[in-house]
Amino acid sequence: MALPNGPVTTSSEAEAVLFDLVDVYDRAYEAAAAELSLSPAQACVLGRLDERRGMGALAEELGCDASNITQIVARLEALGLVTREPNPQDRRARLLTRTPRGDEINHRFATAFTFARTAVGRLSPDEQDQLTALLRKALG
Amino acid sequence: MALPNGPVTTSSEAEAVLFDLVDVYDRAYEAAAAELSLSPAQACVLGRLDERRGMGALAEELGCDASNITQIVARLEALGLVTREPNPQDRRARLLTRTPRGDEINHRFATAFTFARTAVGRLSPDEQDQLTALLRKALG
DNA sequence: CAATATCCTTGATTCACTCAAGCAATAAGG
DNA sequence: CCTTATTGCTTGAGTGAATCAAGGATATTG
Numbered sequence: 001m002a003l004p005n006g007p008v009t010t011s012s013e014a015e016a017v018l019f020d021l022v023d024v025y026d027r028a029y030e031a032a033a034a035e036l037s038l039s040p041a042q043a044c045v046l047g048r049l050d051e052r053r054g055m056g057a058l059a060e061e062l063g064c065d066a067s068n069i070t071q072i073v074a075r076l077e078a079l080g081l082v083t084r085e086p087n088p089q090d091r092r093a094r095l096l097t098r099t100p101r102g103d104e105i106n107h108r109f110a111t112a113f114t115f116a117r118t119a120v121g122r123l124s125p126d127e128q129d130q131l132t133a134l135l136r137k138a139l140g
Numbered sequence: 141m142a143l144p145n146g147p148v149t150t151s152s153e154a155e156a157v158l159f160d161l162v163d164v165y166d167r168a169y170e171a172a173a174a175e176l177s178l179s180p181a182q183a184c185v186l187g188r189l190d191e192r193r194g195m196g197a198l199a200e201e202l203g204c205d206a207s208n209i210t211q212i213v214a215r216l217e218a219l220g221l222v223t224r225e226p227n228p229q230d231r232r233a234r235l236l237t238r239t240p241r242g243d244e245i246n247h248r249f250a251t252a253f254t255f256a257r258t259a260v261g262r263l264s265p266d267e268q269d270q271l272t273a274l275l276r277k278a279l280g
Numbered sequence: 281c282a283a284t285a286t287c288c289t290t291g292a293t294t295c296a297c298t299c300a301a302g303c304a305a306t307a308a309g310g
Numbered sequence: 311c312c313t314t315a316t317t318g319c320t321t322g323a324g325t326g327a328a329t330c331a332a333g334g335a336t337a338t339t340g
Contacts, residue, residue: 005169008250014268015256029145044143092287116155119278128154138259
Protein backbone atom coordinates (compact mmCIF):
# COMPACT_ATOMS: atom_id res chain seq x y z
CA MET A 1 0.00 0.00 0.00
CA ALA A 2 1.19 3.46 -0.82
CA LEU A 3 1.47 5.66 2.21
CA PRO A 4 -1.43 8.06 2.65
CA ASN A 5 -1.16 11.63 1.47
CA GLY A 6 -1.59 13.32 4.78
CA PRO A 7 -2.66 14.33 7.15
CA VAL A 8 -1.08 17.60 7.61
CA THR A 9 -2.30 18.99 10.89
CA THR A 10 -5.90 19.70 10.09
CA SER A 11 -7.41 22.89 11.38
CA SER A 12 -11.04 22.04 10.76
CA GLU A 13 -13.24 18.98 10.88
CA ALA A 14 -14.08 19.38 7.22
CA GLU A 15 -10.41 19.13 6.31
CA ALA A 16 -10.03 16.02 8.42
CA VAL A 17 -12.99 14.32 6.76
CA LEU A 18 -11.64 15.33 3.38
CA PHE A 19 -8.39 13.65 4.19
CA ASP A 20 -10.18 10.55 5.37
CA LEU A 21 -12.13 10.38 2.18
CA VAL A 22 -9.04 10.64 0.01
CA ASP A 23 -7.22 8.06 2.06
CA VAL A 24 -10.03 5.54 1.99
CA TYR A 25 -10.61 6.14 -1.71
CA ASP A 26 -6.97 5.64 -2.61
CA ARG A 27 -6.67 2.49 -0.57
CA ALA A 28 -9.84 1.07 -2.05
CA TYR A 29 -8.55 1.76 -5.54
CA GLU A 30 -5.29 0.06 -4.81
CA ALA A 31 -7.02 -2.90 -3.22
CA ALA A 32 -9.37 -3.34 -6.17
CA ALA A 33 -6.42 -3.27 -8.55
CA ALA A 34 -4.56 -5.76 -6.38
CA GLU A 35 -7.50 -8.18 -6.55
CA LEU A 36 -6.84 -8.40 -10.27
CA SER A 37 -3.06 -8.44 -9.84
CA LEU A 38 -2.79 -4.98 -11.32
CA SER A 39 -0.87 -2.02 -10.00
CA PRO A 40 -2.89 1.19 -9.62
CA ALA A 41 -1.04 2.65 -12.59
CA GLN A 42 -1.91 -0.34 -14.73
CA ALA A 43 -5.56 -0.17 -13.72
CA CYS A 44 -5.55 3.53 -14.52
CA VAL A 45 -4.10 3.10 -18.01
CA LEU A 46 -6.31 0.13 -18.78
CA GLY A 47 -9.32 2.19 -17.74
CA ARG A 48 -8.49 4.90 -20.20
CA LEU A 49 -8.51 2.75 -23.26
CA ASP A 50 -12.22 2.68 -23.91
CA GLU A 51 -11.25 3.95 -27.34
CA ARG A 52 -8.00 3.24 -29.09
CA ARG A 53 -5.52 6.02 -28.78
CA GLY A 54 -1.82 6.85 -28.86
CA MET A 55 0.75 6.82 -26.11
CA GLY A 56 1.32 10.56 -26.29
CA ALA A 57 -2.34 11.31 -25.73
CA LEU A 58 -2.29 9.17 -22.61
CA ALA A 59 0.88 10.71 -21.29
CA GLU A 60 -0.56 14.17 -21.69
CA GLU A 61 -3.88 13.29 -20.09
CA LEU A 62 -2.15 11.64 -17.18
CA GLY A 63 0.46 14.33 -16.79
CA CYS A 64 3.50 12.12 -16.94
CA ASP A 65 6.45 11.43 -19.16
CA ALA A 66 5.87 9.40 -22.32
CA SER A 67 8.53 6.92 -21.28
CA ASN A 68 6.49 6.10 -18.22
CA ILE A 69 3.58 5.15 -20.43
CA THR A 70 5.85 3.09 -22.65
CA GLN A 71 6.88 1.07 -19.69
CA ILE A 72 3.43 0.60 -18.15
CA VAL A 73 1.93 -0.33 -21.49
CA ALA A 74 4.74 -2.80 -22.09
CA ARG A 75 3.66 -4.65 -18.96
CA LEU A 76 0.00 -4.54 -19.90
CA GLU A 77 0.96 -5.90 -23.30
CA ALA A 78 3.00 -8.67 -21.71
CA LEU A 79 -0.08 -9.52 -19.65
CA GLY A 80 -2.09 -9.74 -22.84
CA LEU A 81 -4.42 -6.93 -21.84
CA VAL A 82 -3.47 -4.38 -24.44
CA THR A 83 -2.13 -4.35 -27.97
CA ARG A 84 0.15 -1.71 -29.40
CA GLU A 85 -0.38 -1.57 -33.14
CA PRO A 86 1.32 0.67 -35.63
CA ASN A 87 -0.74 3.65 -36.70
CA PRO A 88 -1.24 3.50 -40.46
CA GLN A 89 -1.61 7.29 -40.60
CA ASP A 90 1.67 7.93 -38.81
CA ARG A 91 4.22 5.23 -38.56
CA ARG A 92 5.99 6.80 -35.61
CA ALA A 93 2.86 6.42 -33.53
CA ARG A 94 1.23 3.43 -31.89
CA LEU A 95 -2.41 2.79 -31.30
CA LEU A 96 -3.34 1.17 -28.03
CA THR A 97 -6.32 -1.13 -27.83
CA ARG A 98 -7.60 -3.32 -25.05
CA THR A 99 -7.74 -6.97 -25.93
CA PRO A 100 -10.90 -8.90 -25.10
CA ARG A 101 -9.13 -10.11 -22.00
CA GLY A 102 -8.20 -6.50 -21.24
CA ASP A 103 -11.87 -5.56 -21.55
CA GLU A 104 -12.82 -8.29 -19.17
CA ILE A 105 -10.21 -7.40 -16.58
CA ASN A 106 -11.11 -3.76 -16.86
CA HIS A 107 -14.72 -4.60 -16.31
CA ARG A 108 -13.89 -6.75 -13.33
CA PHE A 109 -11.82 -3.95 -11.93
CA ALA A 110 -14.69 -1.51 -12.30
CA THR A 111 -16.86 -3.98 -10.46
CA ALA A 112 -14.30 -4.53 -7.72
CA PHE A 113 -13.78 -0.83 -7.11
CA THR A 114 -17.00 -0.31 -5.25
CA PHE A 115 -15.91 2.53 -3.03
CA ALA A 116 -17.23 5.54 -4.92
CA ARG A 117 -20.46 3.77 -5.83
CA THR A 118 -21.02 2.56 -2.30
CA ALA A 119 -20.21 5.87 -0.69
CA VAL A 120 -22.51 7.81 -2.98
CA GLY A 121 -25.13 5.12 -2.55
CA ARG A 122 -25.31 5.85 1.16
CA LEU A 123 -26.75 9.24 0.34
CA SER A 124 -30.26 10.05 -0.81
CA PRO A 125 -30.58 11.58 -4.28
CA ASP A 126 -31.00 15.01 -2.68
CA GLU A 127 -27.94 14.55 -0.57
CA GLN A 128 -25.99 13.42 -3.59
CA ASP A 129 -26.89 16.65 -5.33
CA GLN A 130 -25.89 18.65 -2.28
CA LEU A 131 -22.58 16.86 -2.08
CA THR A 132 -21.90 17.42 -5.75
CA ALA A 133 -22.67 21.12 -5.41
CA LEU A 134 -20.55 21.53 -2.29
CA LEU A 135 -17.57 19.72 -3.75
CA ARG A 136 -17.79 21.71 -6.97
CA LYS A 137 -17.79 24.90 -4.98
CA ALA A 138 -14.91 23.71 -2.83
CA LEU A 139 -12.91 22.77 -5.91
CA GLY A 140 -13.30 26.35 -7.15
CA MET B 141 3.56 12.59 -10.71
CA ALA B 142 1.82 9.41 -9.77
CA LEU B 143 -0.93 8.45 -12.15
CA PRO B 144 -4.40 9.28 -10.90
CA ASN B 145 -6.53 6.63 -9.23
CA GLY B 146 -9.36 6.58 -11.65
CA PRO B 147 -11.63 7.23 -13.16
CA VAL B 148 -13.50 4.11 -13.51
CA THR B 149 -16.50 4.82 -15.66
CA THR B 150 -18.57 6.93 -13.32
CA SER B 151 -22.28 6.34 -13.22
CA SER B 152 -23.22 9.50 -11.34
CA GLU B 153 -22.12 13.08 -11.16
CA ALA B 154 -21.36 12.71 -7.50
CA GLU B 155 -18.92 9.92 -8.22
CA ALA B 156 -17.22 11.98 -10.89
CA VAL B 157 -16.78 14.94 -8.56
CA LEU B 158 -15.47 12.60 -5.90
CA PHE B 159 -12.86 11.36 -8.29
CA ASP B 160 -11.92 14.90 -9.24
CA LEU B 161 -11.50 15.83 -5.64
CA VAL B 162 -9.23 12.89 -4.91
CA ASP B 163 -7.17 13.54 -8.00
CA VAL B 164 -6.67 17.23 -7.31
CA TYR B 165 -5.93 16.53 -3.66
CA ASP B 166 -3.32 13.89 -4.44
CA ARG B 167 -1.61 16.04 -7.02
CA ALA B 168 -1.56 19.02 -4.69
CA TYR B 169 -0.01 16.91 -1.96
CA GLU B 170 2.65 15.63 -4.29
CA ALA B 171 3.37 19.12 -5.60
CA ALA B 172 3.68 20.58 -2.11
CA ALA B 173 6.11 17.83 -1.17
CA ALA B 174 8.08 18.40 -4.36
CA GLU B 175 8.46 22.09 -3.51
CA LEU B 176 10.47 20.97 -0.52
CA SER B 177 12.25 18.21 -2.44
CA LEU B 178 10.36 15.57 -0.52
CA SER B 179 8.57 12.55 -1.87
CA PRO B 180 4.96 12.17 -0.75
CA ALA B 181 6.00 9.25 1.45
CA GLN B 182 8.68 11.34 3.11
CA ALA B 183 6.27 14.21 3.71
CA CYS B 184 3.80 11.75 5.18
CA VAL B 185 6.25 10.22 7.62
CA LEU B 186 7.69 13.58 8.59
CA GLY B 187 4.18 14.82 9.30
CA ARG B 188 3.51 12.00 11.72
CA LEU B 189 6.38 12.75 14.03
CA ASP B 190 4.79 15.49 16.09
CA GLU B 191 5.69 13.28 19.01
CA ARG B 192 8.59 10.89 19.14
CA ARG B 193 7.62 7.33 18.42
CA GLY B 194 8.90 4.02 17.17
CA MET B 195 9.13 2.61 13.67
CA GLY B 196 6.64 -0.15 14.37
CA ALA B 197 3.97 2.28 15.49
CA LEU B 198 4.40 4.19 12.25
CA ALA B 199 4.29 1.08 10.10
CA GLU B 200 1.09 -0.03 11.74
CA GLU B 201 -0.57 3.34 11.46
CA LEU B 202 0.41 3.64 7.82
CA GLY B 203 -0.47 0.08 6.98
CA CYS B 204 2.82 -0.89 5.44
CA ASP B 205 5.74 -3.17 6.10
CA ALA B 206 8.25 -2.12 8.75
CA SER B 207 11.07 -2.41 6.25
CA ASN B 208 9.44 0.27 4.17
CA ILE B 209 9.57 2.64 7.11
CA THR B 210 13.18 1.73 7.80
CA GLN B 211 14.07 2.79 4.32
CA ILE B 212 12.06 6.02 4.22
CA VAL B 213 13.33 7.05 7.62
CA ALA B 214 16.88 6.31 6.53
CA ARG B 215 16.50 8.91 3.79
CA LEU B 216 14.92 11.43 6.12
CA GLU B 217 17.80 10.86 8.50
CA ALA B 218 20.32 11.33 5.71
CA LEU B 219 18.58 14.62 4.91
CA GLY B 220 19.00 15.66 8.53
CA LEU B 221 15.25 15.90 9.14
CA VAL B 222 14.84 13.06 11.60
CA THR B 223 16.91 11.30 14.23
CA ARG B 224 16.63 7.66 15.14
CA GLU B 225 17.74 7.22 18.72
CA PRO B 226 17.90 4.05 20.75
CA ASN B 227 15.01 3.58 23.13
CA PRO B 228 16.37 3.30 26.67
CA GLN B 229 13.34 1.22 27.72
CA ASP B 230 13.79 -1.32 24.95
CA ARG B 231 17.07 -1.58 23.18
CA ARG B 232 15.61 -3.27 20.13
CA ALA B 233 13.46 -0.25 19.42
CA ARG B 234 14.27 3.16 18.00
CA LEU B 235 12.67 6.47 18.79
CA LEU B 236 12.12 8.81 15.90
CA THR B 237 12.25 12.54 16.43
CA ARG B 238 12.15 15.42 14.00
CA THR B 239 15.22 17.60 14.12
CA PRO B 240 14.74 21.39 14.26
CA ARG B 241 15.32 21.41 10.54
CA GLY B 242 12.75 18.63 10.21
CA ASP B 243 10.30 20.76 12.14
CA GLU B 244 10.92 23.66 9.85
CA ILE B 245 10.54 21.64 6.67
CA ASN B 246 7.42 20.01 8.03
CA HIS B 247 5.98 23.40 8.81
CA ARG B 248 6.84 24.70 5.39
CA PHE B 249 5.22 21.67 3.88
CA ALA B 250 2.03 22.24 5.86
CA THR B 251 2.07 25.81 4.59
CA ALA B 252 2.69 24.75 1.01
CA PHE B 253 -0.10 22.18 1.00
CA THR B 254 -2.92 24.67 0.77
CA PHE B 255 -5.40 22.52 -1.06
CA ALA B 256 -7.59 21.25 1.77
CA ARG B 257 -7.54 24.60 3.54
CA THR B 258 -8.36 26.51 0.38
CA ALA B 259 -11.09 24.14 -0.70
CA VAL B 260 -12.81 24.21 2.67
CA GLY B 261 -12.29 27.95 2.82
CA ARG B 262 -14.44 28.39 -0.26
CA LEU B 263 -17.41 27.19 1.75
CA SER B 264 -19.36 29.09 4.37
CA PRO B 265 -19.27 27.68 7.90
CA ASP B 266 -22.72 26.19 7.35
CA GLU B 267 -21.65 24.60 4.12
CA GLN B 268 -18.58 23.19 5.80
CA ASP B 269 -20.78 21.51 8.36
CA GLN B 270 -23.03 20.13 5.65
CA LEU B 271 -20.04 18.79 3.75
CA THR B 272 -18.65 17.18 6.87
CA ALA B 273 -21.96 15.53 7.63
CA LEU B 274 -22.45 14.31 4.07
CA LEU B 275 -18.97 12.88 3.80
CA ARG B 276 -19.26 11.17 7.15
CA LYS B 277 -22.48 9.58 6.03
CA ALA B 278 -20.97 8.59 2.69
CA LEU B 279 -17.99 7.04 4.43
CA GLY B 280 -20.39 4.90 6.43
C1' DC C 281 15.35 18.51 -49.98
C1' DA C 282 17.45 20.01 -45.74
C1' DA C 283 16.33 21.37 -41.13
C1' DT C 284 13.22 20.73 -37.50
C1' DA C 285 9.81 18.89 -34.83
C1' DT C 286 7.06 14.87 -33.20
C1' DC C 287 6.27 10.03 -31.36
C1' DC C 288 8.04 6.76 -29.08
C1' DT C 289 11.79 3.79 -27.03
C1' DT C 290 16.08 2.83 -24.35
C1' DG C 291 19.09 3.29 -20.61
C1' DA C 292 20.36 5.03 -16.26
C1' DT C 293 18.82 6.35 -11.83
C1' DT C 294 15.92 7.07 -7.77
C1' DC C 295 12.44 5.84 -4.74
C1' DA C 296 8.48 3.12 -2.78
C1' DC C 297 7.04 -1.13 -1.76
C1' DT C 298 6.94 -6.18 -0.53
C1' DC C 299 8.65 -10.49 1.08
C1' DA C 300 11.91 -13.56 3.26
C1' DA C 301 15.70 -13.97 6.50
C1' DG C 302 18.09 -12.71 10.21
C1' DC C 303 19.95 -10.36 14.53
C1' DA C 304 19.31 -8.61 18.93
C1' DA C 305 16.70 -7.98 22.82
C1' DT C 306 12.67 -8.72 25.58
C1' DA C 307 9.02 -11.70 27.43
C1' DA C 308 7.12 -16.32 28.74
C1' DG C 309 7.06 -21.10 30.27
C1' DG C 310 9.05 -24.98 32.35
C1' DC D 311 17.08 -19.24 35.82
C1' DC D 312 17.28 -20.76 31.04
C1' DT D 313 15.39 -22.31 27.04
C1' DT D 314 11.88 -20.85 23.72
C1' DA D 315 9.15 -17.83 21.74
C1' DT D 316 8.03 -13.17 20.31
C1' DT D 317 8.99 -8.48 19.16
C1' DG D 318 11.43 -4.50 16.78
C1' DC D 319 14.02 -3.45 13.43
C1' DT D 320 17.40 -4.11 9.44
C1' DT D 321 19.17 -6.27 5.20
C1' DG D 322 18.87 -8.12 0.72
C1' DA D 323 16.57 -9.32 -3.35
C1' DG D 324 13.14 -8.20 -6.46
C1' DT D 325 9.28 -5.44 -8.83
C1' DG D 326 7.24 -1.44 -10.39
C1' DA D 327 6.55 3.63 -11.00
C1' DA D 328 8.59 7.68 -12.15
C1' DT D 329 12.03 10.98 -14.17
C1' DC D 330 15.60 12.59 -17.28
C1' DA D 331 18.71 12.45 -21.19
C1' DA D 332 19.58 10.55 -25.70
C1' DG D 333 18.45 8.63 -29.78
C1' DG D 334 15.89 6.45 -33.97
C1' DA D 335 12.39 6.87 -37.14
C1' DT D 336 9.01 9.27 -39.36
C1' DA D 337 6.47 13.74 -40.48
C1' DT D 338 6.42 18.49 -41.37
C1' DT D 339 8.13 22.83 -42.67
C1' DG D 340 10.84 26.24 -45.04
